[in-house]
Amino acid sequence: MPRVAFLGLGAIGTPMARHLAHPDLDLVVWNRTASRAAAFAAETGARVAATPAEAARGREVVITCLPVSRDVEGLLEGPDGLLATLPAGAVLVDCTSGDAATSRRIAERLASRGIAFLDAPVSGGVAGAEKGALTVMVGGDADTLERVRPVLARFGTRIVHCGGVGTGDALKAVNNALLGLALWGTAEGLAALEKAGVRADVALEVINASSGRSNASMNLFPERVLTRAFPRTFRLALLDKDVAIAADLCREVGVPAPLLELTAGLLREAHAALGEEADHVEAVRVVEQRAGQVIGGHAPQASAPRGAA
Numbered sequence: 001m002p003r004v005a006f007l008g009l010g011a012i013g014t015p016m017a018r019h020l021a022h023p024d025l026d027l028v029v030w031n032r033t034a035s036r037a038a039a040f041a042a043e044t045g046a047r048v049a050a051t052p053a054e055a056a057r058g059r060e061v062v063i064t065c066l067p068v069s070r071d072v073e074g075l076l077e078g079p080d081g082l083l084a085t086l087p088a089g090a091v092l093v094d095c096t097s098g099d100a101a102t103s104r105r106i107a108e109r110l111a112s113r114g115i116a117f118l119d120a121p122v123s124g125g126v127a128g129a130e131k132g133a134l135t136v137m138v139g140g141d142a143d144t145l146e147r148v149r150p151v152l153a154r155f156g157t158r159i160v161h162c163g164g165v166g167t168g169d170a171l172k173a174v175n176n177a178l179l180g181l182a183l184w185g186t187a188e189g190l191a192a193l194e195k196a197g198v199r200a201d202v203a204l205e206v207i208n209a210s211s212g213r214s215n216a217s218m219n220l221f222p223e224r225v226l227t228r229a230f231p232r233t234f235r236l237a238l239l240d241k242d243v244a245i246a247a248d249l250c251r252e253v254g255v256p257a258p259l260l261e262l263t264a265g266l267l268r269e270a271h272a273a274l275g276e277e278a279d280h281v282e283a284v285r286v287v288e289q290r291a292g293q294v295i296g297g298h299a300p301q302a303s304a305p306r307g308a309a
């Protein structure tokens with residue numbers, strides 16, 4: 001097995017890296033906030049590097065999982081950067097939900113040093129990462145993917161080659177745009193139904209047995225909205241970023257996408273209103289505020305609204 005470094009011990013990076021903390025991979029970790037890396041090392045026995053350069057020294061595979069592609073690009077250069085030590089023949093696997101243009105730029109920079117690059121964003125959330133059951137969507141050279149597949153298989157059960165560099169990023173962005181769309185639309189519909197006298201739990205029972213269902217209606221609303229739990233697993237700031245990438249993609253390839261543009265705008269507003277630390281499901285709070293109705297707070301109205309008659 002290759003020797004592996006993992007950089008970026010955030011909400012999803014940490015459970016992913018846990019699956020790599022086995023002696024055969026000789027895992028080294030680096031995190032911008034060193035205390036998180038120290039806590040991870042104390043828990044797993046992994047080694048902590050003080051800089052990206054130290055993490056990359058002698059590694060065959062380096063995995064990054066940061067908020068945006070530019071953060072990854074920012075780790076490459078300088079005396080502490082990955083390129084100071086990452087050997088030719090190594091592979092940088094970027095599990096950030098990134099953007100294709102920056103990924104292509106990173107790939108070119110690495111190629112000039114004989115280092116391969118794969119964009120490999122993941123889906124399945126923190127729960128999927130904890131179970132080692134993520135989907136990994138990979139852009140880049142197919143043979144390079146086969147070289148690192150045994151490593152990715154430690155945290156991914158579905159590892160899909162999507163095409164050239166940037167195609168994993170593109171697919172991930174569209175997937176999350178659909179999440180944003182379903183989350184927002186379901187919130188609007190449930191707020192309206194509750195105002196019209198249909199309890200949200202009753203509405204969800206029907207929707208989840210019908211054609212309007214989605215991951216949002218089946219899991220997020222029952223587990224996080226009706227319970228008012230709103231655990232922080234995936235920041236709204238990151239969903240905002242993903243939907244903006246999807247809208248950019250549509251513009252770049254010339255596909256008119258008024259619905260995705262609208263979703264991107266709504267999530268941008270929600271992100272601005274709720275701040276950097278809010279979870280993505282909390283976007284529902286903005287819909288509730290506009291509607292004057294808490295979803296699951298039950299109907300303020302005893303009966304359905306009367307029509308003109």
Ligand code: NDP
Binds near residue numbers: 074
């Ligand atoms: P978090 O915000 O929880 O963690 C971000 C990590 O990146 C932290 O380790 C942080 O370090 C580090 N970081 C932030 N900025 C920089 C920088 N400029 N340079 C170096 N390190 C930096 O994010 P997540 O773990 O939730 O997400 C990571 C990626 O995975 C994102 O692209 C996200 O969209 C994607 N993703 C997340 C999912 C989830 O459910 N959370 C699901 C699927 C994909 P520090 O500790 O110092 O803050």
